[in-house]
Amino acid sequence: MSILYDEGQQAIATESRRVLDARVAKDRLLKLLEQVGEHDATFWDTAVEQGWTALAVPEEHGGLGLGLVELGLVAQASGAATAGAPFLTPGYGVTHALVAAGNADLAAKYLPQIASGDVRGAVAFAEGTDILPATPATKFADGKLTGSKPAVPGAIKAELALVWASGANGPVLAIAELAGAERKPVSSFDNSRLYADLTFAGTPATILAEGAAALDLAREVLARMAVVTAHEQVGGSEALLHIARDYAVMRKAFGQPIGAFQSVKHRIAEMYGLVEIARANCIHAAAVAGTDEFLVAAADARLTATEAYDTCARDCVQIHGGIGVTWEQGLHLHMRRARSLAIEQGNLLFWEDLLVEKLTGEAA
Amino acid sequence: MTESEDIAEIRRAVQALCAEFPGEYWREKDRTRDYPGEFVDALTQAGFLAALIPAEYGGSGLKLDAAAVIMEEIQAAGCNGASAHAQMYIMNTLLKYGSEQQKRAYLPGIADGSLRLQAFGVSEPTSGTDTLSLRTVAVRDGDEYVVNGQKIWTSRAEHSDLMLLLARTTPREQVAKKTEGLSIFLVDMRQAVGSGMTIKPIRTMMNHSTTEVFFDDLRIPASSLIGEEGQGFRYILSGMNAERILIAAECIGDAKWFIQKASDYAKERKVFNRPIGQNQGVQFPIARCYAQMRAAELMVHHAASVYDSGGNPGAEANMAKMLASEASWAAADMCVQTFGGFGFAEEYDVERKFREARLYTVAPISTNLILSYLAEHVLGLPRSY
Incomplete structure (x- = not known):
């Protein structure tokens, strides 16, 4: 594929950035940090209104039938704005699982509601630090789920969850409505992610895939979500790069802009390098979705975007000095988001292991 | 850190000896792949390699901390102690666990250099x-x-x-x-x-x-x-701690050489009408290497003093070797970068020392095994291998 975005894709990028610039307000995001159970409703309403929830849903189910490239561009704009609603990425994960599993009834039931924003998805794979445990403690039997999934993003408000569980014949991927599950909100350093501990006590669920097919599909879903998240991380990194650059040009010390000092300007140049490498990996990963290369490309994107966002968050605060750690300046919104996104969709170790496995052909 | 006059005297003596073996000597040896026998002989005759052998067997009976200073100074002068350092510490196992007869038979010869x-x-x-x-x-x-x-x-x-x-x-x-x-x-x-x-x-x-x-x-x-x-495995373990501490001291010497070399060059070399050392992009990496080296140096002396006071320096010796070898390698890399193209030219000795310094994050024990030791034996984490 071309590494250049086509006209339609460029329009999505520009428009999503423009809309979010106008509507996302730092004060509102700062308030969200101090309460458990609230997301940025303005952002989510915007996502629904702009059709971002429908982007990757097939047209026959009321969606726009676009894919990872377009969703990635929206995620990049959301990342730049530290937008406070965690539904776009898992919603896409649930969408992909429903489409890939080939269950026409379930797809017809849920996909139109996901496209319209009436149903919000969550993806509950992780148990502890293991994003995709080999034998999950959550059990599936007789059409019901039993067990707990800790700190699931979006789970305080999501209506539907894609769950990784142990079944009679190995692991299963199951879809469950969350009305029947218990949710215990988690107070976190990034509260608008809406983390909740989900407990299933005989919650009705339907199998989408089981055994080896379930593992393959779970990895594919995770990789696709990781690529969306990597775009979000790139958006955040790039925003920080610009904030740092602007401050270094404006702020004076010893009679000159601090950006004149090599230790400052070189650091900003290094941030630029990290952002561009991660961006290139994101574009490549989005472009090869559905091919044999995808898992490796997704891991590349995920690893480099995590490093870029972490580094930019740290260095941007450093370049700002004391003002960088103030509540009002809000750089901590990025610092918090850099850390929450670094954990959602699997930490660096998971992706490094996967990369080793794919490159050597051996399980790490 | 203030040192005793004895230690300062050792430093001066080693510096004086090493001054006889300048860069050209080492470059020639490097080119011909010859053993620096003249240098090793000079060290032996001066008694430096017998530092750790007790006086009753013909050595100078110094503490490990003093022996470490000898190795450090050799490296800091641009020489390569790897050609001789083993003469100093391998005999440790013989000294500690050999019979009196074995010690009488070999140690005096090792001390005077007639037995290598x-x-x-x-x-x-x-x-x-x-x-x-x-x-x-x-x-x-x-x-x-x-x-x-x-x-x-x-x-x-x-x-x-x-x-x-x-x-x-x-x-x-x-x-x-x-x-x-x-x-x-x-x-x-x-x-x-x-x-x-x-x-x-x-x-x-x-x-x-x-x-x-x-x-x-x-x-x-x-x-x-x-x-x-x-019981051989047990016998060599104690010797390995001494070896690690001495090699850590060599790394400190290497780091000092690279830092000195880079600082001198950065002061004198002019680009854009000013010394390159006036650029933060040049001077900060040198300063960072200096701080890293000084921190590692403290751990080396700490490990040596634990060894000298009869304690088990397992953790300290390992940490000293890891920190010092990382400090010397960082300094080596920085020095090449500071010198630019000249860093690759033989006549500055930077590329030779760069190649030599690379060894010590690998040998005599690799960094991974040191981290494993610390994780398992100091922090109580499960054995990983």
Whole structure:
């Protein structure tokens, strides 16, 4: 594929950035940090209104039938704005699982509601630090789920969850409505992610895939979500790069802009390098979705975007000095988001292991 | 840190000796891959390599901290102590666990340099850091042991009279504890070469005189066994701490050389009409390396003082080696960067020292094994290997 975005894709990028610039307000995001159970409703309403929830849903189910490239561009704009609603990425994960599993009834039931924003998805794979445990403690039997999934993003408000569980014949991927599950909100350093501990006590669920097919599909879903998240991380990194650059040009010390000092300007140049490498990996990963290369490309994107966002968050605060750690300046919104996104969709170790496995052909 | 006058005197003496062996000497040796015999002889004659041998056996009976200063100064002067450092510490096992008769027989010769104990046969092709899985065997036959097997990375074997050899004397499956069944021998290579022992040099990226050693029914007298049969692994452990501390001190010396060299160059070299050292992009990396080196230096002296006071410096010796080798490698990289293109030109010695300094995050023990040691034995985390 071309590494250049086509006209339609460029329009999505520009428009999503423009809309979010106008509507996302730092004060509102700062308030969200101090309460458990609230997301940025303005952002989510915007996502629904702009059709971002429908982007990757097939047209026959009321969606726009676009894919990872377009969703990635929206995620990049959301990342730049530290937008406070965690539904776009898992919603896409649930969408992909429903489409890939080939269950026409379930797809017809849920996909139109996901496209319209009436149903919000969550993806509950992780148990502890293991994003995709080999034998999950959550059990599936007789059409019901039993067990707990800790700190699931979006789970305080999501209506539907894609769950990784142990079944009679190995692991299963199951879809469950969350009305029947218990949710215990988690107070976190990034509260608008809406983390909740989900407990299933005989919650009705339907199998989408089981055994080896379930593992393959779970990895594919995770990789696709990781690529969306990597775009979000790139958006955040790039925003920080610009904030740092602007401050270094404006702020004076010893009679000159601090950006004149090599230790400052070189650091900003290094941030630029990290952002561009991660961006290139994101574009490549989005472009090869559905091919044999995808898992490796997704891991590349995920690893480099995590490093870029972490580094930019740290260095941007450093370049700002004391003002960088103030509540009002809000750089901590990025610092918090850099850390929450670094954990959602699997930490660096998971992706490094996967990369080793794919490159050597051996399980790490 | 203020040092005693004794230590300062040692530093001055080593500096004076090393001044006789300038960059050209080392460049020539590097080019021809020759052993720096003149340098080793000078060190020996000055008594520096006998620093750790007690006075009653002809050495100077110094503490390890003082010996560390000798090694540091050698490196800081741009010389390469790897050609000789083993003479200083391999005898430790003999000193600690050898019989009085063995000590009388060998230590005075080692002290005056007439006997070179520079080779330590531990690593094997199939057992790198996993020493307990080594395969070289020594089987008792009357008054002799018969040795078969192979060692690798045995440095200076061609320039040594004696070799300390670790070999299995009891098969692994027959020992009660897995650390038992290995024994230590002091092998006289002057007799062994050609009658069961073959040495093959390995060419490396620096002038390091390392070799492979093959044993094919080599017969050695039973009297060459040091201490009790089967306890060899335990005997070498204490020597390894001394080795790590001394090599850490060499790394500190290397780091000091690189930092000095880079600072001097950055002050004098002008680009865009000012010294390159006026650029933060140049001076900050030098300053950072200096801070890293000084921190590592403190750990080296701390480890040496734990060793000298009779404690077990396992953690400190390991940390000192890791921190110092990382500091010297960082300084080496920084120095090449500071010199730009000239960093690659032989005449500045930077590229030679760069190649030499690279060894020490790998040998004599790799950083991974040090981290494993700290994780398991200091922090109580599960064994990872």
